Amino acid sequence: MHCICGKESTVIFSKKINIVCVIFLMFFLTVCGFMIVQINISYPKAGVISNDKDNSIMWNGCKVKAVSKTIYNPEDFMTAYPDIPFYKYLLSGNFDNTYTRIVLFKVNVTNTTNSAINFSLTNHTVAEAFPSAWNNGVPPIVDNKKLQPGENSEFEVAALIQDSLVSVPHLKTIENDEFHLVFSYYPDKVYLKFD
Amino acid sequence: MFVSISRGILAKLYDLIQINGGDMKVLIKIELERALRSKGLLISLIVGFAIAITQFVVVVFPVSKHILAFFDGSANTYPRSVFNWWIGVDGLHPYLRIYLTIFPLLAAIPYASSYFEDRKYGYIKSMCTRVKRRQYLISKYVAVFVAGGVAVTLPMLLNLLLTASVLPSLVPVGSGNFLGSVCMFSDIFYVNPYWYIFIYMLMYFMYGGVFATLALVCSQIFDYSFFVLMFPFVIYYGLGIITPYISIDSIRSFNPRQLLSMQAGGCILIGTFFGEALLIGIISYALYMWKGVHSDIL
Numbered sequence: 001m002h003c004i005c006g007k008e009s010t011v012i013f014s015k016k017i018n019i020v021c022v023i024f025l026m027f028f029l030t031v032c033g034f035m036i037v038q039i040n041i042s043y044p045k046a047g048v049i050s051n052d053k054d055n056s057i058m059w060n061g062c063k064v065k066a067v068s069k070t071i072y073n074p075e076d077f078m079t080a081y082p083d084i085p086f087y088k089y090l091l092s093g094n095f096d097n098t099y100t101r102i103v104l105f106k107v108n109v110t111n112t113t114n115s116a117i118n119f120s121l122t123n124h125t126v127a128e129a130f131p132s133a134w135n136n137g138v139p140p141i142v143d144n145k146k147l148q149p150g151e152n153s154e155f156e157v158a159a160l161i162q163d164s165l166v167s168v169p170h171l172k173t174i175e176n177d178e179f180h181l182v183f184s185y186y187p188d189k190v191y192l193k194f195d
Numbered sequence: 196m197f198v199s200i201s202r203g204i205l206a207k208l209y210d211l212i213q214i215n216g217g218d219m220k221v222l223i224k225i226e227l228e229r230a231l232r233s234k235g236l237l238i239s240l241i242v243g244f245a246i247a248i249t250q251f252v253v254v255v256f257p258v259s260k261h262i263l264a265f266f267d268g269s270a271n272t273y274p275r276s277v278f279n280w281w282i283g284v285d286g287l288h289p290y291l292r293i294y295l296t297i298f299p300l301l302a303a304i305p306y307a308s309s310y311f312e313d314r315k316y317g318y319i320k321s322m323c324t325r326v327k328r329r330q331y332l333i334s335k336y337v338a339v340f341v342a343g344g345v346a347v348t349l350p351m352l353l354n355l356l357l358t359a360s361v362l363p364s365l366v367p368v369g370s371g372n373f374l375g376s377v378c379m380f381s382d383i384f385y386v387n388p389y390w391y392i393f394i395y396m397l398m399y400f401m402y403g404g405v406f407a408t409l410a411l412v413c414s415q416i417f418d419y420s421f422f423v424l425m426f427p428f429v430i431y432y433g434l435g436i437i438t439p440y441i442s443i444d445s446i447r448s449f450n451p452r453q454l455l456s457m458q459a460g461g462c463i464l465i466g467t468f469f470g471e472a473l474l475i476g477i478i479s480y481a482l483y484m485w486k487g488v489h490s491d492i493l
Contacts, residue, residue, distance in 0.1 A: 031360075032356050032357070032360045035360035035361065036359050036360050036364075039359075039360065039361060039362065040364055042363070043274060043363030043365060045365070046365070046366070123269070123271075124269040124270060124271070125270050126270040126271060128369045131382055132382075133369065133381050133382055133385045134369075135368075135369025137271075182270040182368075182369075183270055184268055184269060184270055185270055185273050185368045186266070186268075186273060186274055186365065189368075
């Protein structure tokens with residue numbers, strides 16, 4: 001009778017462990033793969049809702065239309081908007097404003113519902129630009145208004161672009177970027193595109 | 196010029212592999228098998244996996260039960276995603292810091308001291324009577340490099356896999372506490388984040404490999420395996436310590452910990468990121484080969 005002992009049994013044991021490990025690994029990867037598919041079905045990639053041919057989008061019952069986008073350097077911005085306090089610090093002399101820019105967005109909003117709506121861009125939107133991938137909040141210039149049914153009004157917000165937010169090579173060509181005012185990122189990316 | 200240099204190097208490597216009827220291939224296979232079956236690699240992987248799994252259990256799993264927490268539909272909020280919770284970008288908790296702190300040790304433990312042991316216990320003598328010493332040295336270098344790279348990359352990939360299983364792979368957006376747009380490769384990150392991670396994993400492998408091979412250089416100088424294993428750690432930290440004192444705009448930070456941190460911000464340059472790994476690799480290879488060929492082993 002053949003006896004399995006010593007080195008031979010160790011080899012068989014080691015082979016068994018290898019097989020168990022491979023089976024476990026396959027099982028683990030299959031489960032992970034299944035879970036990855038499931039979670040991404042539950043939370044799919046965001047859709048995109050952008051300006052229509054009328055240059056507007058619908059947001060919370062309001063028709064929001066892109067009017068204009070202007071890029072200023074801090075001096076020009078303060079000349080144009082001397083009463084706006086939150087960017088005055090840039091002119092204090094303590095900052096290097098070589099690459100600092102302020103981008104002003106103007107939008108036109110119409111309340112299409114039958115009830116009054118408090119509309120604010122500052123509280124709900126983010127500005128971004130591509131391909132530089134710059135993004136920032138949008139402090140108010142003319143914002144936070146109560147719109148009566150059918151009322152139409154212009155809103156303005158201004159966002160800061162600095163070298164702490166975008167790399168200098170991108171900053172040099174930021175004027176060529178595509179600017180967005182984003183209202184929501186998920187489940188749909190809702191944004192106004194400014195040409 | 197770069198292409199012709201690369202071709203030259205590849206041709207020389209090919210010649211080396213073909214010498215003595217493919218001895219090199221066999222040697223590399225033997226060394227890789229020794230490396231990948233070593234207890235050191237197992238220990239390194241257990242430590243790495245422990246950190247990766249702990250981060251998943253303590254941080255990611257509880258968060259995955261509330262994917263839409265704080266999400267109100269506005270642009271200022273975003274559902275929780277793989278790309279701001281997996282260990283690679285988790286700057287809020289200590290796990291990534293611990294991982295990057297012991298990074299050179301994780302890379303060196305698997306196989307870096309094997310050359311030292313081969314010399315100490317005479318294995319190198321029996322090898323060098325059968326094959327050319329240069330071939331043995333190269334195969335050892337390759338095995339140490341691969342074992343170091345595998346040891347530091349696999350735990351990160353495991354954490355990514357686990358995190359991707361419970362959190363959606365939603366493409367990063369500007370307002371979701373993701374990567375700053377001044378960070379290196381942020382343009383890739385915001386378009387194809389898995390490519391971004393792939394680039395970093397490749398660099399983790401490279402850095403793990405080159406720091407492990409530093410121990411080979413040290414094997415020829417010191418007589419204690421503890422020093423050999425600690426040498427990559429000392430260089431890793433040494434570079435981190437001298438970085439703030441050397442201010443060169445064209446290099447910026449060359450602290451490996453900062454280079455490997457995916458949230459390092461704008462202080463990293465692509466050239467430094469790739470160049471440092473390449474430079475350390477070339478220096479360690481040159482010193483190791485020069486010492487290895489010229490030292491007396493018999």
